[in-house]
Amino acid sequence: MNKRLLNKLLFILPLAVIFSTVGSVPSQSADNDTVLTIAAQDIPLAFDSDILTPGGQQIIPQLFEPLVEFGYGRPNSTGARSIDVTKIGARLATSWTKNSTGTKYVFNLRSGIKSNFGNVFSAADVKWSWDKSIAQGRTGNFLRNISNVKELKVISKYKIEFTLDKPNAFFIQVLALNTPAIYDSVQMKKVATAADPWGLIWLKSNAAGFGPYMIDTYQAGTQVILKTNPNYYRAAPYFTKVIYRSVPEASNRAQLLSSGDVDWAEGLTFDQISRVNSNPKTVVRSTDGNLQVRLVMNPKFKPFDDVRVRQAINYAIDKAVIGKAVFKGYGQEMVGPVPSGFECSIKTTSYKVDYAKAKSLLAAAGYPDGVSVKLLYSEYSIWDPEVALQVQQELKKANITVELEKITNASIISRSAVTTRDMPFFVLFEQTQIPDAGYSLGLTSIPTGAANRGGYNNPTFTAGVDGANNISDDSGQKLSDKRCPMLATLQQTHVDEAPWAYLWRTGAHFAMSKQIQGWVWRSDNAPRWADLKRVN
Amino acid sequence: MTFLKKLFLLFVKRFALSAPLILGASFLSFGILRLGNSNPAILVAGPQADAATINRISEELGLTKPFLEQYFIYLQKLLSGDWGTSWNSGLPVLKDMLGRIPATLELLAFGLTLGVIGGITLGFISAKKQGKWFDSISRSLSLIGVSMPIFWIGLLLISVFTFNFRIFPPPLGRLGLFDLAPEKVTGFYTVDSLIAGDFGLFFKSLRYMLLPAITIAIVAGSQILKQARASTLELLKSEGVRFYKSHGMSQFKINKMILQLASPTIFTTIAMTTIYALAGSALVELIFSWGGLGQWGLAAITSLDYAVVQAYVMILAIGSAIIFLLLDISVALVDKRKLQ
Numbered sequence: 056m057n058k059r060l061l062n063k064l065l066f067i068l069p070l071a072v073i074f075s076t077v078g079s080v081p082s083q084s085a086d087n088d089t090v091l092t093i094a095a096q097d098i099p100l101a102f103d104s105d106i107l108t109p110g111g112q113q114i115i116p117q118l119f120e121p122l123v124e125f126g127y128g129r130p131n132s133t134g135a136r137s138i139d140v141t142k143i144g145a146r147l148a149t150s151w152t153k154n155s156t157g158t159k160y161v162f163n164l165r166s167g168i169k170s171n172f173g174n175v176f177s178a179a180d181v182k183w184s185w186d187k188s189i190a191q192g193r194t195g196n197f198l199r200n201i202s203n204v205k206e207l208k209v210i211s212k213y214k215i216e217f218t219l220d221k222p223n224a225f226f227i228q229v230l231a232l233n234t235p236a237i238y239d240s241v242q243m244k245k246v247a248t249a250a251d252p253w254g255l256i257w258l259k260s261n262a263a264g265f266g267p268y269m270i271d272t273y274q275a276g277t278q279v280i281l282k283t284n285p286n287y288y289r290a291a292p293y294f295t296k297v298i299y300r301s302v303p304e305a306s307n308r309a310q311l312l313s314s315g316d317v318d319w320a321e322g323l324t325f326d327q328i329s330r331v332n333s334n335p336k337t338v339v340r341s342t343d344g345n346l347q348v349r350l351v352m353n354p355k356f357k358p359f360d361d362v363r364v365r366q367a368i369n370y371a372i373d374k375a376v377i378g379k380a381v382f383k384g385y386g387q388e389m390v391g392p393v394p395s396g397f398e399c400s401i402k403t404t405s406y407k408v409d410y411a412k413a414k415s416l417l418a419a420a421g422y423p424d425g426v427s428v429k430l431l432y433s434e435y436s437i438w439d440p441e442v443a444l445q446v447q448q449e450l451k452k453a454n455i456t457v458e459l460e461k462i463t464n465a466s467i468i469s470r471s472a473v474t475t476r477d478m479p480f481f482v483l484f485e486q487t488q489i490p491d492a493g494y495s496l497g498l499t500s501i502p503t504g505a506a507n508r509g510g511y512n513n514p515t516f517t518a519g520v521d522g523a524n525n526i527s528d529d530s531g532q533k534l535s536d537k538r539c540p541m542l543a544t545l546q547q548t549h550v551d552e553a554p555w556a557y558l559w560r561t562g563a564h565f566a567m568s569k570q571i572q573g574w575v576w577r578s579d580n581a582p583r584w585a586d587l588k589r590v591n
Numbered sequence: 592m593t594f595l596k597k598l599f600l601l602f603v604k605r606f607a608l609s610a611p612l613i614l615g616a617s618f619l620s621f622g623i624l625r626l627g628n629s630n631p632a633i634l635v636a637g638p639q640a641d642a643a644t645i646n647r648i649s650e651e652l653g654l655t656k657p658f659l660e661q662y663f664i665y666l667q668k669l670l671s672g673d674w675g676t677s678w679n680s681g682l683p684v685l686k687d688m689l690g691r692i693p694a695t696l697e698l699l700a701f702g703l704t705l706g707v708i709g710g711i712t713l714g715f716i717s718a719k720k721q722g723k724w725f726d727s728i729s730r731s732l733s734l735i736g737v738s739m740p741i742f743w744i745g746l747l748l749i750s751v752f753t754f755n756f757r758i759f760p761p762p763l764g765r766l767g768l769f770d771l772a773p774e775k776v777t778g779f780y781t782v783d784s785l786i787a788g789d790f791g792l793f794f795k796s797l798r799y800m801l802l803p804a805i806t807i808a809i810v811a812g813s814q815i816l817k818q819a820r821a822s823t824l825e826l827l828k829s830e831g832v833r834f835y836k837s838h839g840m841s842q843f844k845i846n847k848m849i850l851q852l853a854s855p856t857i858f859t860t861i862a863m864t865t866i867y868a869l870a871g872s873a874l875v876e877l878i879f880s881w882g883g884l885g886q887w888g889l890a891a892i893t894s895l896d897y898a899v900v901q902a903y904v905m906i907l908a909i910g911s912a913i914i915f916l917l918l919d920i921s922v923a924l925v926d927k928r929k930l931q
Binding site: 087090092100101108191192193194196197200255256259274275276277278298300301302303304306307310311313314316317434463464465466468469472473474475505 | 640687691749757763764769887
């Protein structure tokens, strides 16, 4: 072989290998009608409902079944349906009774249900699951405390009793959540050890529940594949398999959906949402949701210890500007501490932008020449940096100089926890899972509230929240008639005391293929894949 | 002293010098992580945990102990093979890490091979054709590769070649949504699929690897191209080469000699580029949903998973030390004077 020919071959061979591997690539989702494919933001780190990691919040509701469920509302103009919090339906519990003081509830449980491991559901599963949450002292335990649950007692195989130390207005709604999830305790006890009595290590990559799906394969950090639970007691889901693949980059998720490679894309920016909406093959279904963006001001720190400074900050922000610049017109202004649409929420007399009033409030508070503050923000949600920048520009107009400091997502979580709460002023994005004003204020605005991240503490307000929450409909009066006036006053007090700058409700936006139908918005912002079907 | 003995001594010397580098990296990563005012116990406990649970977890994690005591405990465990437990996943870090290394190594090996071959070849030809159109094009390409951020190059390639022309598969990781990974032998999908005799899967895994590998190759190859071109030009103008040319030495032999003389400098560039690629591949992994070591490390940094971040820094430090060791040995093999 001469040298020239050898050189040519050396050049051609690698190219031949490359070109043999490429070519026209078909869409990934083609010919897989009953497989739902999702470009996910994160893959769960565990399937423990008490340790809700990103991704886990999406998967766990598919694996477990609650005792009760919220009813469904009517579709809105975009065709999206939401839950109706005033209606409660049966799931694992078929019916229930309570005593006259509202402190004892007895639930009749569904019989003949089996888990994905084939074990029969009973009251012992409910008891074991709540005991697990209490022992862990995390999310489930918080829900137990806020709903006043004192103890659970197995009455019979299909009967369980909850005793509350005080009546509670939203106890039944707590049972519609997936924390504490109801596990198959027979299987869980098999995998538990002396060192790990609740089987938490096994739950890192497995699950035993009564929900519509079960784990088929789990690759940490890469993907989870779910398949239908053959023992599921309700109608079999349309999608027999769900592929939940990690695609960390948001622009890739959007493009994968637009190109038809996946059926669903999580966590898109508002620009991407607009693009997905303009694609004839994809759609973004939106509801008002329960997600709030707010600035938290901790009254323990100067200058936020003065209510006039907090009010001045509220007057100095034109929310419409932020809504347009950051949220591209999606969502709406916050009109109080509780999202509208929640049980007993009101539209408060809120702050309208008024720079002169902001300046005069600052002067009255002893800052006639303005004030300098530091605003902490992270990338906990993708728009936080943009919000921080816009707030900086807005506050400048009222002589409030803002120094921006970016910290890690982990720092925002860590420093706003109940044991720390050392950030004077920061951007926060949060949701409240039970759509009830009393629950929302109890979570975010009283000292024991796990999400009271700015440490707001007003004893009168706290007593008011407790009063509105620890109440039952024993007098025959409709519960909401009793609670709502109390909660309306509390919401207005919150706004007047201004521990937050009430910025924006982003709305809940879910991007999917137009073929996917049946989606219902739920307050945990996790779709139930068993609701969905493909319509070609 | 024989050549092999000298080479062995060099190896021992360089190996000994790596120890302080690795120890320093371990101390820095351990210290920097603890400089912030975040409490990982809260992250482990979850945002709705009560104070008692947070305090209990702080105790369990040893976070209440003095800093130096924590460091020595960490070091002691590290040396005994216990790299800690991920506070996020609850899994042993070493096991988790070892499971992800093949994905990263496979990508790096493929990307760097493309980069090294492409960079040296283009750099050499470019120097030989100085001032011609080929030289202008390759210099422009290398400028793009050197100046553009790696993640930007990756996103651009995806946008053009995947979503516009659909030549390459979508950035969904090492295989498509409906493909099953080959049975694990080495963890390298291309190798394992060949071992399993599944040529279809081999070509599929190659297809998924091409675009991320090309991204790495563009960045790594550009540096190498620049260095190879500069070294070749310098040698082409040297008196030695002119002397051999004037005495009728064949072009092939001259080219061989130039490559040999330029190799120590090029090897150094390759080593530096490899270290850069080792760290930079994290972003490529993120963009292509690769699921390797880099993506794992980045996720740990944002979630402040101390044990994983420390392990990631350690593996980068060990990787760098190995690369420097290989560089010294390679240079010594080419230029035996280095052993003197």
